[in-house]
Amino acid sequence: MSNHDEPLFDDGETKQSIPSVAGRIRSLVKNQPYAVLCVQGEGQPYGALVAFAFSEDLRHAVFATPIATRKFRLLSECNRVAFVVDNRSSHAQELMAIEAVTATGRSVLLGRDGDFDRWADLLVGKHPYLEAFVKSESCALFLVDIVRFLHVARFQEVNQWIPTGHS
Amino acid sequence: MDSDRPLVIALRDAGNCDEMIIGGKALKLAQLAAADFKVPQGFCITTWAYQSFIEDNTITATIRMELGRKSMDDMRWEEIWDAALRIRSLFLTHSCSKVLQREVDSALQHLDTSKPIAVRSSSPSEDAAGTSFAGLHESIVGVTGKTAVLDAVRLVWASLWSDAALLYRRELQLDPEQSRMAVLVQEMVSADRSGVAFGCDPRTGNRDLAIIESVPGPCSLLVDGLCDPDRWKVDRESRKVLEWFAGERDLHADKGPLLAEPDVLKILDTLLSIEHRFQWTPDMEWSGRSESLTVLQARPVTTGTPDTDETRQWYLTLRPSDARLRKARRRVAEELIPQLEAEGRELAAMDLDACNDRQLAEAIEQRYAAVEKWKKIYWDEFIPFAHGVRRLATYYNDAVRPEDPYEFVALLQNQPLIAVQRNKAIAALANEVRLDKTLHNLLDELLTEHAGALDWNSARDMFARTSIESIARFVCEFERLTERYLDIVYDEVRLYDTTESLLRNILELARVDGEPANSTASSNSVKALEQRLLAAVGNDRHDEAKDVIDTGRVSWKLRDDDNLLVARLESQLLRALEIGVERLRVDGRIEGKGRPAAKDAESIARCLRDTTATPIQLHASPAELTPSAPSANAGETPRQLVGQPASSGVATGSARLVQGSEDLGKFRRGEVLVCDAIQPTMTHLVPLASAIVERRGGMLIHGAIIARELGIPCVNGVRNATDRLANGDLVTVDGHLGIVTLGSPEFDLELRLDISQARKRVAPVTRCASYLFVVLESIAFFYGLQLV
Incomplete structure (x- = not known):
């Protein structure tokens, strides 16, 4: 009886398994179609909503943008990016039920040869209505090497997950 | 409208x-x-x-x-x-x-x-x-x-x-x-008789019977359990009273039934009429007799399966009325705590070394029985009395309506808790060490030379050899301190045997870079809060308010003291067990190198009595054998843990987990104390801590109140806190918001990423796209436009 003051509701609580953060991130990025892409340039941060898809191992994300855009220009100058994905639209009245994930990484512009088709198919697979857009000559496809995820739940509960290979 | x-x-x-x-x-x-x-x-x-x-x-x-x-x-x-x-x-x-x-x-x-x-x-x-x-x-x-x-x-x-x-x-x-x-x-209906009545036997569901209970006065006497009722069992069909059970009431001079038979039958008739009218068997609260019989409440009787969740049922019993609290206060403060104190003192005074094996076996059994008895009392009577503090909370908030619902906690401060007295004694010794350089250096040398293996007897000899008066005084006061306060069990170890830890704590407290945290509550601020409450309730209720404050304070003090007093009793059991084990080891009748615990009491006593008994196996506890594996999933680390903001303030420091007696001496000033639950046995560490993180949650638990008293940030109720934090982790404890942040907000991984590897995947942008972008950018520049 080391702790006399521990009367109840605790059996099984103290050592319960922590739900997998990776699993929750996977579920969120799989179920949410759009993310806020955060870029920077000329000392100015900038955000834009993009359709995205993640690779199965969550180490890469892909998105497309017309080349005549501010984000394309900023990405050409600085490839450090962040993605914010959340489910707030499903829980407008329930702050505590909202989950969000911020993924950080570096983007690379994919050329039309090489892996372009593979990543384009991944994006189009998730967003079939964007096929023409993605494959348009004036559209650029960016691949993001994800360095880490920061998952937020219950307003303030934050966990970091680093996909294998970056730690 | x-x-x-x-x-x-x-x-x-x-x-x-x-x-x-x-x-x-x-x-x-x-x-x-x-x-x-x-x-x-x-x-x-x-x-x-x-x-x-x-x-x-x-x-x-x-x-x-x-x-x-x-x-x-x-x-x-x-x-x-x-x-x-x-x-x-x-x-x-x-x-x-x-x-x-x-x-x-x-x-x-x-x-x-x-x-x-x-x-x-x-x-x-x-x-x-x-x-x-x-x-x-x-x-x-x-x-x-x-x-x-x-x-x-x-x-x-x-x-x-x-x-x-x-x-x-x-x-x-x-x-x-x-x-x-x-x-x-x-x-409200006031009558000389009130009670409850059931259209069937609620315990068995027997629908041939009606059950009627009555108390002399308002129904709340019965509902709140303040008065034992008279009880009638009535046959519904024949309208015959089958049995009458007199309630046990001290002040009930007239030993006859509270209700005459016609009164009982009138209640039965009402029950049956309700049942006939609404088609459900009633559970009714009533007041008044004969023609003045009034139905206070009626609903369908519930005879279904009772809630099998014992913890919830137990919890619901922890809400006594004021009258019950007063009764509990008398019983706990005036009878039980003095008894517990006396029993601990008596057992501590016993010279166990002088006992023969049979006497030692008896002592072990006696101590084991005492510990078990007091554990039961702890659950049955001490924990329910903790409600005294909660009653003070609701009473204060109902009357004062403060912005901070925990404002009342200041009323609990500056109480002469055993733990507070111990901590003061430790602080006084630390002050002596701080002021006496020779003593400080000697203690420092001693703890450096004998790290992890300091034996108090040899330390005392070494101190004695100095022949310095202040050092002799320190030794004397230190021994008095350990005798008085350290003869307790924490984490199944007698703290009396771990003097090295305490000496390290004293040395740490004595570090010269500023005073450790001290109580923030002045007696004036406590007085002001009392006045605030008295003004809010009005003159007519001053006595009631003072009684609620007193009960809250006694409840808070005793709920801290009882832990230490039971721990002292456990220490007496452990002392007897250790002596027994030593004797059995000498005789080769113990196998394994483990330490004895309470669970071994019976077998050790048996072995001491019977020299032919099979040798005892005493294995090391599983925790000692295998270090616990990290529980986090690969690549996952917490960045922000959320708990309850239990004491305001923000502090950053290195995490130090305190999970057992061996961790007590490792605690360094300015570290963040991370533990499962702060117990009264370890509150002397709190003044050293820059902040506290606890797994156990609650605004009125030991850690929260001490942190508030000392003005140290505290976040508690952090799930799996001791699994998710490790010694040395840099943590920031935000006691305003209840957030514990790990590490600094860095981007080291992002900055380190080798982009050349990523570039291998990149082919030049298609000529068309590249050309188009250059053209668009030129046009935009020409017209002074920005690309979107």
């Missing part, structure tokens, strides 16, 4: 109302009134009024935040109580609308307000047939005046979110968006 959504309805007009609007209790009474049963006059404040109140004051979102702070399944009962207290405070600090105030004022004019009024909960989900959650919500009796009625209404509304209701949240389907509470306001 919106006629489609009335805020107030007279009871006599409510017989055809929807239960969702006036609640089950009010509806049944309204139906009884409509069917000419005698019920007290009254009116209902509808669920529309509740809804309007929470919408006007945007309370729903705050309730959601409160209940969503962490999974309710992860909340300890103390955290549930805390959440309920904060919600209650929310209701108390917001006003009822002017419209409702007018409606209530008008309805009260139809009642006899020269007598006290009862304000009772009438939840739409409370009295559903087949399930009963009676008692989970609040009812307030003896209310006088419109303002007091409106105050009581808000308290009843708040009780929709009471701690007890939250325990049954699933069964009640509690939902901040959907759940509603109606309130019944009635004249």
Whole structure:
């Protein structure tokens, strides 16, 4: 009886398994179609909503943008990016039920040869209505090497997950 | 008033109302009134009024935040109580609308307000047939005046979110968006006899019988368990009284039955009439005899399976009335604690080395029995008395309505707790070390040279060799300290045997870079808070308020002391076991190198008595054999852990886990104390800590109150805190918001990433796209435009 003051509701609580953060991130990025892409340039941060898809191992994300855009220009100058994905639209009245994930990484512009088709198919697979857009000559496809995820739940509960290979 | 959504309805007009609007209790009474049963006059404040109140004051979102702070399944009962207290405070600090105030004022004019009024909960989900959650919500009796009625209404509304209701949240389907509470306001009926009656035997469900109970006075005497009732078993068919059981009442001079047979039969007739009229077997509260018999409440009797969740049932017993608390205070403070203290002292004084093996075996058995006895008393009587502090909380908040619902905690400070006295004695020794350089250096040398293997006897010899008076005094005071306060068990180890840890703590406290944290509460601020409460309750209730404060303080002090006193008793058992084990080891009758624990008492005593008994196996505990594996998933690390903001302030430091006696001496000044729960046995570390993180949650637990007293940030209720934090982790503890942040907000991985590897995947942008971009950019530049 080391702790006399521990009367109840605790059996099984103290050592319960922590739900997998990776699993929750996977579920969120799989179920949410759009993310806020955060870029920077000329000392100015900038955000834009993009359709995205993640690779199965969550180490890469892909998105497309017309080349005549501010984000394309900023990405050409600085490839450090962040993605914010959340489910707030499903829980407008329930702050505590909202989950969000911020993924950080570096983007690379994919050329039309090489892996372009593979990543384009991944994006189009998730967003079939964007096929023409993605494959348009004036559209650029960016691949993001994800360095880490920061998952937020219950307003303030934050966990970091680093996909294998970056730690 | 919106006629489609009335805020107030007279009871006599409510017989055809929807239960969702006036609640089950009010509806049944309204139906009884409509069917000419005698019920007290009254009116209902509808669920529309509740809804309007929470919408006007945007309370729903705050309730959601409160209940969503962490999974309710992860909340300890103390955290549930805390959440309920904060919600209650929310209701108390917001006003009822002017419209409702007018409606209530008008309805009260139809009642006899020269007598006290009862304000009772009438939840739409409370009295559903087949399930009963009676008692989970609040009812307030003896209310006088419109303002007091409106105050009581808000308290009843708040009780929709009471701690007890939250325990049954699933069964009640509690939902901040959907759940509603109606309130019944009635004249109180005063009679010389009241009671309860059941249309069947509620324990067995036997429908041939009716059961009637009566007390001499108001029904609350029975419902609150303050008076043992007389009880009648009546045959429903023949209307014959089969048995009468007299209640055990000290002051009941007349030993005859409280009710004459015609009174009993009148109650039976009423039960049967209700059953006939409404087609359900009633469970009825009544008051008055013969023609003045009044039905206070009736609902379908519940004979279903009782709640099998023992922890919830146990918790519900922890809500004694004021009278019971006073009784508990006398019993705990005047009888039990002195007995426990005396027993510990007596056992500590016994010279066990002088005992032969048989006597030692007897001593072990006696001590084991004593520990078991006091553990039971601890659960049955000490823990329920902890409610004294909670009673003070609600009493203070109801009267003062402070912005901070924990303002009352300052009233508990500066109490002469055993742990506080011990900590003061430790601090005084540390001060001596701080001021005496020779002593400081000697202690430092000693602890460096004998790290992990310091034996107090040799240390004392070494101190004695210096022949310095101040050092001799230190030795003397240190020994007095350990004798008086360290003869306790923590983590199955006698702290008396771990003097090295305490010496290290003293040296750490003595470090010259500033004073350790001290109590922030001045006696003036405590006095001011007392005055605030007394002014709020008014002159007529000064004695009552002082009694509640005193009971709260005694409850707080004894609930801390009892832990140490039981730990002292455990220490006496462990001392006897260790001597026994030593003897058996010498005789080669013990196998294994483990330490004895209470569970070994029986076998060690048997072996000491019987030299032919099989040798005992004493293995090291599993924790000693195998270090626990890290539980986190690969690549996952917490960045921000959320708990309860238990003491305000922000501090950053290196985490130090204290999980056992061996960790006590490792604690360094400025570290963040991370533990499962701060116990009275280890509170002397708190002044060294820059902040506290605990797995156990609650605003009134030891760690939270001590942290508040010393002004140290504390976040508790952090799930798996000791698994998720490790020694040396840089943590920032935000005691304002209840957040623990790990590490600094860096981007080292992002900056380190080798981009050349990533570039391998990149082919040049297609000529067309590249050309198009250059063209567009040139055009944009020419026209002074920005690309979007």
